[in-house]
Amino acid sequence: MADTSLPLPQNPTPRRSWYKRNEIAVTPWLFLAPGVVFFAFYVVFPIFQSINISFYQWDGLGKAQFIGLSNYEELYWDDAFYVSLRNNVIWLVLYLLAIPAGLFIALFLNQTVTGIRLYKSLFFFPFVISQVVVGLVFTWFYDPTFGLLNQIIGVFGLGPINVLGDERYVTYGIIAAGLWPQTAYCMILYLTGLNAVDPEQIEAGRLDGARGWKMLWFIIVPQLKPATFIAFVVTIIGALRSFDLISIMTNGGPFGESRVLSFYMFEVALSEYGLRMGYGAAIAVILFLIMLLFIGYFLWSMYQDDKAAR
Amino acid sequence: MFPTPIAKTSRSWQVTYQTLLPIALVLWLLPLIAVAVFSVKPAGDFSNGNYWGLPTSFDFAANYGRVFFDSDMPRYLLNSVFITVPTVIGAVALSSMTGFALGIYRFRMNLLVFFMFVAGNFVPFQILMVPVRDLTLNLGLYNTKTGLVLFHIAFQTGFCTLFMRNFIRALPYELIEAARVEGVAEWRIYWFVVLPLMKPAIAALAVLIFTFIWNDYFWAIVLTQGIESQPVTAGITSFNAQYRAAYNLMSAGSIVAALPPVAMFFAMQKHFIAGLTLGAVK
Numbered sequence: 157m158a159d160t161s162l163p164l165p166q167n168p169t170p171r172r173s174w175y176k177r178n179e180i181a182v183t184p185w186l187f188l189a190p191g192v193v194f195f196a197f198y199v200v201f202p203i204f205q206s207i208n209i210s211f212y213q214w215d216g217l218g219k220a221q222f223i224g225l226s227n228y229e230e231l232y233w234d235d236a237f238y239v240s241l242r243n244n245v246i247w248l249v250l251y252l253l254a255i256p257a258g259l260f261i262a263l264f265l266n267q268t269v270t271g272i273r274l275y276k277s278l279f280f281f282p283f284v285i286s287q288v289v290v291g292l293v294f295t296w297f298y299d300p301t302f303g304l305l306n307q308i309i310g311v312f313g314l315g316p317i318n319v320l321g322d323e324r325y326v327t328y329g330i331i332a333a334g335l336w337p338q339t340a341y342c343m344i345l346y347l348t349g350l351n352a353v354d355p356e357q358i359e360a361g362r363l364d365g366a367r368g369w370k371m372l373w374f375i376i377v378p379q380l381k382p383a384t385f386i387a388f389v390v391t392i393i394g395a396l397r398s399f400d401l402i403s404i405m406t407n408g409g410p411f412g413e414s415r416v417l418s419f420y421m422f423e424v425a426l427s428e429y430g431l432r433m434g435y436g437a438a439i440a441v442i443l444f445l446i447m448l449l450f451i452g453y454f455l456w457s458m459y460q461d462d463k464a465a466r
Numbered sequence: 467m468f469p470t471p472i473a474k475t476s477r478s479w480q481v482t483y484q485t486l487l488p489i490a491l492v493l494w495l496l497p498l499i500a501v502a503v504f505s506v507k508p509a510g511d512f513s514n515g516n517y518w519g520l521p522t523s524f525d526f527a528a529n530y531g532r533v534f535f536d537s538d539m540p541r542y543l544l545n546s547v548f549i550t551v552p553t554v555i556g557a558v559a560l561s562s563m564t565g566f567a568l569g570i571y572r573f574r575m576n577l578l579v580f581f582m583f584v585a586g587n588f589v590p591f592q593i594l595m596v597p598v599r600d601l602t603l604n605l606g607l608y609n610t611k612t613g614l615v616l617f618h619i620a621f622q623t624g625f626c627t628l629f630m631r632n633f634i635r636a637l638p639y640e641l642i643e644a645a646r647v648e649g650v651a652e653w654r655i656y657w658f659v660v661l662p663l664m665k666p667a668i669a670a671l672a673v674l675i676f677t678f679i680w681n682d683y684f685w686a687i688v689l690t691q692g693i694e695s696q697p698v699t700a701g702i703t704s705f706n707a708q709y710r711a712a713y714n715l716m717s718a719g720s721i722v723a724a725l726p727p728v729a730m731f732f733a734m735q736k737h738f739i740a741g742l743t744l745g746a747v748k
Contacts, residue, residue, distance in 0.1 A: 188579060
């Protein structure tokens, strides 16, 4: 593929005539070469290497030993794997709440009053902050002794609850923290989308007596389809990539109840619990296959759009 | 405009909306406001259990002073800068070329190469983790900023290519044809015709990638481990270990760590949002 056109001719004089004749055909590959080579070495090849490693037993230093499907067989009997998988599903489903929540806030803020621009920026604020800081902030927010959450529910005579120390609540607590920046992201997508909504269609809808929810559902939401698609893509990817928050807030605990596949993989392969690269790679492959379903769908949608655009 | 503009609604709803706005904002940012309040409290307030009362003294300078002069925070911040800035430059440079190639030329593998970039950009980090760490170790770049930068450039090129290619597709193609008729060489078309038109896309990507890389945590802990190379997201955990239970300092440290992308966002808001929407939602 690209590798054949690797050497970038800084000075194409020696083969000038050949290059001139084939300029249109060769130029794109010259421009692609550095990017493609980089991407191939750091992203494309590693995917296949990981799949390969998942058939080995390897501590990352010594010699790898081929063990066939044993890693996958072990996964099949591993309770921690199922806990992680279950949590991944919970993450996926609940994370999607960011889309309607973002739409709701966007509708709330889609006005022209003094200072609204600043309001929009401040609402978007959580997305710009690193997940590490979001994790720390929410860890303190949930703290059973002084956290703001328990102060608030204390007013109603409830609590105190130790959200991050209780295996029943921990995953939901972390997801809530993750929804905070994700909702902000969806909000900004919808705010830009709402700008592009056709005012004539709204007027026409008003004349036909559509208002409130009906207007929103039948006239506004269909026009927001591009925004919804991007919101869907980034939310799904975000949910399956969740790692930072779990690592910062609970480190997988209590009793591994807040693990997801991405975190469990890291724990198995590269933490104090061991250096089981092969087993970790097997977990990564499963996660990759789950993601592949969505990636396939996204690419297919993009392909359809692309065909229509021509 | 939907919903109905506030100016066209009843007086009472107008007043309600105007009061609702600040309340909603305070509720939305409550966890952050709490941290900001923590960061100006004196240490004594926490040992006395005065978590949520008024600060007994306003210790802004003292707390932030300790973060800057009495901890490793400046070093971590500097590392973050030296990781983030080269990545932004590298990824934007590479993707302006790949985007140009995929956006302008029609050839058989075009869509295939493009989809490779897009798909690669969506894969879970964990499937890359073991081989990339291994590759970095073999290159002798483990625990260096360079190792981290090289990976980030490669990975971000995927996303940037998606963005650049779509942007270039939307440019008027007649410009390129006109240049070709004039006999302008292809690389000159890139440099003198397309690149100047890509300024908004470059600005959008630059702020966006800056934020992504500054906030990266996973690769920081996979590819680096010491103070000489770790960025601030990873450094903050050692900072917190150093000041365990000193909530005023940990809060101040978190705010300092979070600030650069926030400043970037407020300075280049328009570009940032254009980048986030992938240029697809106008």
